[in-house]
Amino acid sequence: xxxxxxxxxxxxxxxxxxxxxxxxxxxxxxxxxxxxxxxxxxxxxxxxxxxxxxxxxxxxxxxxxxxxxxxxxxxxxxxxxxxxxxxxxxxxxxxxxxxxxxxxxxxxxxxxxxxxxxxxxxxxxxxxxxxxxxxxxxxxxxxxxxxxxxxxxxxxxxxxxxxxxxxxxxxxxxxxxxxxxxxxxxxxxxxxxxxxxxxxxxxxxxxxxxxxxxxxxxxxxxxxxxxxxxxxxxxxxxxxxxxxxxxxxxxxxxxxxxxxxxxxxxxxxxxxxxxxxxxxxxxxxxxxxxxxxxxxxxxxxxxxxxxxxxxxxxxxxxxxxxxxxxxxxxxxxxxxxxxxxxxxxxxxxxxxxxxxxxxxxxxxxxxxxxxxxxxxxxxxxxxxx
Amino acid sequence: xxxxxxxxxxxxxxxxxxxxxxxxxxxxxxxxxxxxxxxxxxxxxxxxxxxxxxxxxxxxxxxxxxxxxxxxxxxxxxxxxxxxxxxxxxxxxxxxxxxxxxxxxxxxxxxxxxxxxxxxxxxxxxxxxxxxxxxxxxxxxxxxxxxxxxxxxxxxxxxxxxxxxxxxxxxxxxxxxxxxxxxxxxxxxxxxxxxxxxxxxxxxxxxxxxxxxxxxxxxxxxxxxxxxxxxxxxxxxxxxxxxxxxxxxxxxxxxxxxxxxxxxxxxxxxxxxxxxxxxxxxxxxxxxxxxxxxxxxxxxxxxxxxxxxxxxxxxxxxxxxxxxxxxxxxxxxxxxxxxxxxxxxxxxxxxxxxxxxxxxxxxxxxxxxxxxxxxxxxxxxxxxx
Numbered sequence: 001x002x003x004x005x006x007x008x009x010x011x012x013x014x015x016x017x018x019x020x021x022x023x024x025x026x027x028x029x030x031x032x033x034x035x036x037x038x039x040x041x042x043x044x045x046x047x048x049x050x051x052x053x054x055x056x057x058x059x060x061x062x063x064x065x066x067x068x069x070x071x072x073x074x075x076x077x078x079x080x081x082x083x084x085x086x087x088x089x090x091x092x093x094x095x096x097x098x099x100x101x102x103x104x105x106x107x108x109x110x111x112x113x114x115x116x117x118x119x120x121x122x123x124x125x126x127x128x129x130x131x132x133x134x135x136x137x138x139x140x141x142x143x144x145x146x147x148x149x150x151x152x153x154x155x156x157x158x159x160x161x162x163x164x165x166x167x168x169x170x171x172x173x174x175x176x177x178x179x180x181x182x183x184x185x186x187x188x189x190x191x192x193x194x195x196x197x198x199x200x201x202x203x204x205x206x207x208x209x210x211x212x213x214x215x216x217x218x219x220x221x222x223x224x225x226x227x228x229x230x231x232x233x234x235x236x237x238x239x240x241x242x243x244x245x246x247x248x249x250x251x252x253x254x255x256x257x258x259x260x261x262x263x264x265x266x267x268x269x270x271x272x273x274x275x276x277x278x279x280x281x282x283x284x285x286x287x288x289x290x291x292x293x294x295x296x297x298x299x300x301x302x303x304x305x306x307x308x309x310x311x312x313x314x315x316x317x318x319x320x321x322x323x324x325x326x327x328x329x330x331x332x333x334x335x336x337x338x339x340x341x342x343x344x345x346x347x348x349x350x351x352x353x354x355x356x357x358x359x360x361x362x363x364x365x366x367x368x369x370x371x372x373x374x375x376x377x378x379x380x381x382x383x384x385x
Numbered sequence: 386x387x388x389x390x391x392x393x394x395x396x397x398x399x400x401x402x403x404x405x406x407x408x409x410x411x412x413x414x415x416x417x418x419x420x421x422x423x424x425x426x427x428x429x430x431x432x433x434x435x436x437x438x439x440x441x442x443x444x445x446x447x448x449x450x451x452x453x454x455x456x457x458x459x460x461x462x463x464x465x466x467x468x469x470x471x472x473x474x475x476x477x478x479x480x481x482x483x484x485x486x487x488x489x490x491x492x493x494x495x496x497x498x499x500x501x502x503x504x505x506x507x508x509x510x511x512x513x514x515x516x517x518x519x520x521x522x523x524x525x526x527x528x529x530x531x532x533x534x535x536x537x538x539x540x541x542x543x544x545x546x547x548x549x550x551x552x553x554x555x556x557x558x559x560x561x562x563x564x565x566x567x568x569x570x571x572x573x574x575x576x577x578x579x580x581x582x583x584x585x586x587x588x589x590x591x592x593x594x595x596x597x598x599x600x601x602x603x604x605x606x607x608x609x610x611x612x613x614x615x616x617x618x619x620x621x622x623x624x625x626x627x628x629x630x631x632x633x634x635x636x637x638x639x640x641x642x643x644x645x646x647x648x649x650x651x652x653x654x655x656x657x658x659x660x661x662x663x664x665x666x667x668x669x670x671x672x673x674x675x676x677x678x679x680x681x682x683x684x685x686x687x688x689x690x691x692x693x694x695x696x697x698x699x700x701x702x703x704x705x706x707x708x709x710x711x712x713x714x715x716x717x718x719x720x721x722x723x724x725x726x727x728x729x730x731x732x733x734x735x736x737x738x739x740x741x742x743x744x745x746x747x748x749x750x751x752x753x754x755x756x757x758x759x760x761x762x763x764x765x766x767x768x769x770x
Contacts, residue, residue: 001399001400001622001625001626001629002400003399003400003401003402003403004397004399004400005396005397005398005399005406006396006397006399007394007395007396007397008393008394009392009393009394010392011390011391011392012389012390012391012392012641013390014386014388014389014390014391014641014642015386015387015388015389015642016388017388018388021390205622205626206626206629207600207603207604207607207608207626207630208600208601208604208626208629208630208633210600211596211597211599211600211601211603211604212596212597212600214596214600215592215593215595215596215597215599215600216593216596218592218596219592219593219596222592223592237386237590240386241386241590241591241592241593244386244591244593244642245592245593248593253638256397256399257399257400257629
């Protein structure tokens with residue numbers, strides 16, 4: 001196991017009916033900005049529940065945060081923050097809304113010239129407004145970590161700070177019943193790949209981390225398809241298990257003390273930035289190719305993954321690895337996601353643009369060994385055609 | 386899954402050489418009381434490392450906290466706290482030292498008549514001195530939870546408050562190399578039974594919690610005996626896996642959203658209080674009897690435990706449960722712990738005293754169904770002879 005520091009102070013309120021916890025978690029004298037996306041929270045009742053919980057608070061709202069939230073949209077929130085002296089953000093929505101709230105929170109108190117520098121120049125966040133969250137889409141883990149991704153002119157860039165980690169998050173699985181199959185599928189695969197990025201590297205004998213990761217992967221493999229099947233899609237227990245898995249997949253715990261990869265995410269971000277492909281759909285396309293290209297470096301863990309996650313006990317080592325990769329692809333297909341560039345109408349002609357973007361963003365040494373160069377990324381993308 | 390609230394803000398510094406983190410975690414203007422036990426930290430170098438880390442701080446020390454820390458000992462710390470205006474406690478030791486520091490911290494700022502009321506009358510802790518910890522014995526999980534157990538006149542009573550949860554804890558597995566086999570065996574079994582108390586109840590389909598618990602149990606089963614075997618006992622990776630398992634076993638995570646038992650602990654506390662048996666050794670005696678007496682209520686989980694933790698796939702259900710209980714007992718024996726009252730020279734004549742104590746402490750409705758009455762406890766203890 002590697003040395004590590006770990007702290008995650010986000011207060012989780014999990015379960016049906018927990019949205020009312022907002023009222024006691026946000027100080028009564030706070031001036032709250034409720035930030036949300038496109039209005040689905042109005043049709044599924046979450047907006048009304050949040051409104052009820054804020055009955056005694058002074059609050060305003062800012063809507064229109066899009067999937068892959070953009071700098072331009074998020075900066076529009078600064079005006080109301082200044083005029084109304086907002087000092088608390090309540091993000092109500094999926095990972096994009098929570099990510100967006102994080103940038104709004106950091107930008108509001110940014111002391112440099114241009115808040116974009118937080119992303120473009122890795123300028124450190126030294127202050128941020130406090131954030132609470134009501135999660136409506138289990139996927140990104142943003143509800144209890146300090147990570148955020150913001151897009152500007154097709155450039156999708158991440159930043160991280162403990163100062164933007166939500167102080168509390170409400171996870172009510174019943175609010176996920178109104179999600180579309182596409183949102184469910186994307187969310188489950190996103191959480192799955194988050195886990196893989198922290199697990200499928202090389203062994204440092206971190207037995208607890210490995211088993212926790214394997215537990216999350218198995219739970220997502222079992223429960224994900226149930227959330228798409230007509231017979232079980234209304235089952236709250238299925239939704240609860242998916243929701244808790246997605247939070248645990250990226251709250252820092254399973255990655256503490258072990259190597260991490262993240263090449264799939266970095267390459268995937270360029271696919272979203274350049275072609276607008278849903279985040280999770282970039283991961284389901286890129287990951288199988290990363291597994292194949294980095295097969296030798298990841299051999300030991302691929303075998304462990306085959307045995308413990310997919311229960312493949314027969315065949316020689318190479319056959320077992322092949323089967324584990326094939327079952328991973330089948331799982332993604334079962335979740336109704338693409339597994340090749342051609343599935344989203346992209347092909348060999350589109351790779352140069354992605355490679356140029358990776359180069360421009362200096363993503364030239366990716367993966368747990370920092371050995372995924374631009375040329376390796378080209379190999380990965382070519383294999384993903 | 387049951388609804389739950391979960392928050393664990395303790396900052397963990399894990400790994401060799403992390404003791405120096407003390408110097409930046411404790412504010413420089415704090416007046417620190419270093420509390421410890423019997424002096425083993427002086428022979429294993431931990432005291433010196435803590436001293437080096439506190440070079441720029443003003444600090445005092447209080448030693449002599451015994452295993453199963455007593456009210457009388459802990460109250461002696463109040464004098465130096467008052468005279469020196471101590472405002473930060475640094476606990477350096479095992480679970481007893483950390484538990485002791487928690488009571489010292491709460492007693493120092495207690496506003497009622499007698500701090501014993503925190504334990505005897507469940508008086509709420511409303512203020513406490515901040516605590517940091519350097520853990521030397523992986524076992525109790527006290528390093529990142531708000532629980533404490535204190536003994537007075539043979540009465541071993543628990544209290545809990547988020548206010549006494551350590552703000553930070555240093556977990557350096559190399560400091561555990563100097564532990565005796567008895568301390569290692571006790572610690573591994575303590576962590577094992579903590580996990581069992583939150584796992585072996587009835588199913589609420591909490592898939593993440595179940596798999597995390599199973600991961601901890603399997604890790605302890607694999608790594609525990611290695612820490613006693615001459616060939617592997619110096620292996621730092623073994624120690625690291627045990628240490629992280631013990632923390633995760635009782636930091637609140639695996640118990641969030643699932644039923645909890647704790648009957649073994651409550652009955653075990655009386656064994657320690659009345660006869661001075663090591664805490665873990667009371668658990669290894671009581672747990673097998675609890676499994677047998679509550680076999681029907683725990684049936685579904687016992688079968689899951691047999692399959693997933695012990696990989697018992699053959700035989701009918703009852704045979705599999707029998708074998709799982711037998712393997713649990715064998716594991717305890719491999720860790721050099723007793724599994725019967727007779728192993729610690731107790732017998733049927735001693736049961737009345739234990740039953741009277743349980744009655745006196747109103748522990749008359751134990752277990753996840755609150756159905757372990759005084760008579761059921763007698764049945765459990767009788768089976769444990």
